[in-house]
Amino acid sequence: MRPTPRIGQLGLGAAALGNLFHPVDDADAAATVDVAWACxxxxxxxxxHYGLGLSERRLGDALRTRPRTQFTLSTKVGRLLRPRTGPPGDDLANGFAVPATHExxxxxxxRGVRTSVEESLIRxxxxxxxxxxxHDPDGHEREAFNCAYPELERMRAEGMVAAIGVGMNQTAMPTRFVRDTDIDVVLLAGRYSLLDQSGLAALLPLAAERGVSVLVGGVFNSGLLADPRPGATFDYxxxxxxxxxxxxxxxxxxxTFGVPLRAAALQFPLGHPAVAGVLLGARSAAEVTDATAMLYHPIPEEMWLALRTQGLLPPDVPVPVPTLT
Known part of the structure; x- marks a missing residue:
């Protein structure tokens, strides 16, 4: 029997359940979570942000009957959803195939941070x-540090949430958060992968030093490392x-080592001591099953050495150590 991932080592990112780029029906969304649980x-x-709340509603529906002590759930703040008064349309301009009922x-x-969490709990x-x-405070740095972060800290002290952090696809601002605040975790998207190790310069070493966990998202860089071909996307x-x-x-x-590129891409970030887990987006049960298989696909040390030797990885980048099964 294949071992199952520890809590946090492989997490399910639910952007696709909010109809990211393409519709997912309710049955497939529920099956995706069901198979993730079974794995x-x-x-x-x-x-x-994900599907104007659709992702939260679907994920809540799928998890509500599960034992609450047996899973961890995260959401994000920074964007409030408000009813849209303009003409009807879709939300594809923001990446989601849903009706544009809200903005x-x-x-x-x-106040916005606390309101956002309260509304997420309702959904x-x-x-x-x-x-x-x-969530993505790139253009709101002063308010994020001076207003949003202190409120999250208060909510943590009150016991409303257990952990607080920042989720971004850049490294400079998360590095500042690790250095200057008391966050628990960074969700780093796309900046620590086989194609982009920019997180290694400052963020990951500082996180390891400060005891801040890092979850890595975007290990396939939006598709290129899952299936490299003409027409594939990199960072969308x-x-x-x-x-x-x-x-x-x-x-x-x-x-040449009998290893799918997906397995290497998925396992690579776990080689760094600051990385607590990988967050993988999936829109179907099949994608979840494949991800779980790739997490445990054997990768010999010689392959990582060859990647370094041929200049496809930096010579000093940490890589996963094979474990005995």
Whole structure:
């Protein structure tokens, strides 16, 4: 029997359950969570942004009957959802195939943060979340540090949430949060992968030093490392030619060791001591099953050495140590 992941080692990111780019029907969304649970996944992440609350509602529906002490749940703050008064349309301009019934209002004020969590709990139909992240505060740095973060700290002290952090796809601001605040966790998307190790420069070493956990999202860089081919996306945009060539070279070398590139991409971040787990987005039961298999696909030390030797990874980057099964 294949071992199942520990809580947090592999988490399910629920953006796709909010119809990210393409619709997912209710049955497939529920099956995705059901199979994740059957595979041993016990960490789940969502946000109001994902499908204008659809992801939170679907995830809450799927988790509400599960024993609450057996899973961890995170959501995010920074965007309030308010009824839209304009003409009807869709939300595809923001990446989600849902009706544009609401609009997102940026709000990193103390009141906005608390209101956001309260409204998320209503959509989830649950009495608490475990972790709350400041979501993409790139253009709101002063308010995030001076208003939103102190309110999250108060909510943690009150016991309303267990852990607080920041979720971003850059490294500079999360590094400042680790250095200057008392956050518990960073959700780092796309900046620590086989193609982008920018998190290694400052953020990950500082997080390890300060005892701040890092969850890595975007290990496939939005698709390129899952299936490198012309037309694949990198960070949700067309892939530059040099990155496609690099991804193809990574895949070719991995295949000489009998290792799928997906397995290498999924396991690579776990080699760093600051990384507590990987958050993987999935829109179907099949994708969850594949991710679980890739997490435990054997990877020999020689493959990581070859990646370094051929310049496909930096010579000093930490890599996973094979475990005995």
């Amino acid at each position: 041993g996944i016990r960490a789940f992440d969502t946000a109001p 997102r209002v940026w709000d990193f004020s103390a 989830l139909g649950l009495d608490r979340v475990d972790t709350v992240y400041l 945009a067309p892939t530059p030619a040099h990155l496609l060539d690099r991804a193809l070279a990574l895949r070719a070398l991995c295949e």
